Amino acid sequence: MNRSAFLFKLFCLLVCLLPILQACPQNCHCHGGDLHHVICDNVGLRKIPKVAEQTRLLNLQRNNFPVLPTNGFRDLRNLVSLHLQHSHIREISSGAFRGLKQLVYLYLSNNDINVIRMGAFDDLTELTYLYIDHNKIADLPKGLLSPMINLFILQLGSNKLRELKSGVFSGTKDLRWLYLSNNSISSIQPGALDDVENLAIFHLDKNQLTSYPLAAMSKLRVVEDLKLSHNPIKVIPDLAFQSFGRYMETLSLDNMGLEKFSDKAFAGTTTLKTVHIENNKLSSLPGSFPFNRLETLTMSNNPWHCSCQLAPLRRWLESTRSRPDAACASPSQARGQQIRDTAALRGCKLPTRRSKKGSRH
Numbered sequence: 001m002n003r004s005a006f007l008f009k010l011f012c013l014l015v016c017l018l019p020i021l022q023a024c025p026q027n028c029h030c031h032g033g034d035l036h037h038v039i040c041d042n043v044g045l046r047k048i049p050k051v052a053e054q055t056r057l058l059n060l061q062r063n064n065f066p067v068l069p070t071n072g073f074r075d076l077r078n079l080v081s082l083h084l085q086h087s088h089i090r091e092i093s094s095g096a097f098r099g100l101k102q103l104v105y106l107y108l109s110n111n112d113i114n115v116i117r118m119g120a121f122d123d124l125t126e127l128t129y130l131y132i133d134h135n136k137i138a139d140l141p142k143g144l145l146s147p148m149i150n151l152f153i154l155q156l157g158s159n160k161l162r163e164l165k166s167g168v169f170s171g172t173k174d175l176r177w178l179y180l181s182n183n184s185i186s187s188i189q190p191g192a193l194d195d196v197e198n199l200a201i202f203h204l205d206k207n208q209l210t211s212y213p214l215a216a217m218s219k220l221r222v223v224e225d226l227k228l229s230h231n232p233i234k235v236i237p238d239l240a241f242q243s244f245g246r247y248m249e250t251l252s253l254d255n256m257g258l259e260k261f262s263d264k265a266f267a268g269t270t271t272l273k274t275v276h277i278e279n280n281k282l283s284s285l286p287g288s289f290p291f292n293r294l295e296t297l298t299m300s301n302n303p304w305h306c307s308c309q310l311a312p313l314r315r316w317l318e319s320t321r322s323r324p325d326a327a328c329a330s331p332s333q334a335r336g337q338q339i340r341d342t343a344a345l346r347g348c349k350l351p352t353r354r355s356k357k358g359s360r361h
């Protein structure tokens, strides 16, 4: 074979192979340009399809992948966004995402995931957004999440978690938004939140906590939005929010069966703007309750005891344009009257603010 014939054959081989290497998987849509999007939404796939190495977005939602195998995406080192929602996933193998060193977005919501093998998230060092809500995850062993050193948002709502163990978030030091709503969490070990002290949004509503997890919470420094609604906690203890009190703007403690705030429960909270405490069993507010920046307070459906201990609340109600429903349950002559209007609070002396100088002695 002479040289030019050889080159011709080589050329042919490359030209013929190129479309095969870059082919769009059957039934999928592919967008070219610099974006390299591959969309295989609801096309009956049962295996991860082969896609071009330069793919940046791969949408495989609404297919059927009971087990995500080891190395299933290994060659996709340019992939930024991977969509696997609604795909009947039950198990994620060790090394399932190996090679995805540029991945930023991973969507695993609305599957049946209950087995996540150790090492499942290996190589996901750039991952920033992980959505794995609406699954059946019952346990998060220590170290499972630790490869994801850049994780910013973790959506784990509507799973079956029962406990947050010490070190569960070790390694995810940049985590800022953590959603754990609608699980079955009844215990948060003291060291569970040690590595996520920069959390800004922390939603723990609709769980089974029976006491406020003070030791674990005290590790948090900058929480702005804390949600504990629908947990059967009866008492909020002293200094509950102190470690992040200068940051917390929104606090949701509604629908808990809450009976009491310890007197120093709100110590150190200086920026609260929105507080939800409706549908509880509260009759009073503690002396530490911070009205100074408060804009929104929902407090209906509590058995408020209308005595002078509610005088600071009355003053706030008079100063605000919002008119929250807040009715007295006792004493009997005030029952059913709005705290804002009742005669039971007329003539109360407001506690005068002691000067800073004198207060420590």
Ligand SMILES: *[C@@H]1O[C@H](CO)[C@@H](O)[C@H](O)[C@H]1NC(C)=O
Pocket: 158, 159, 160, 182
């Ligand atoms: C809460 O979780 C259950 C299953 O654990 C689910 O069926 C339900 O839809 C979830 N609720 C919300 C509001 O997502």
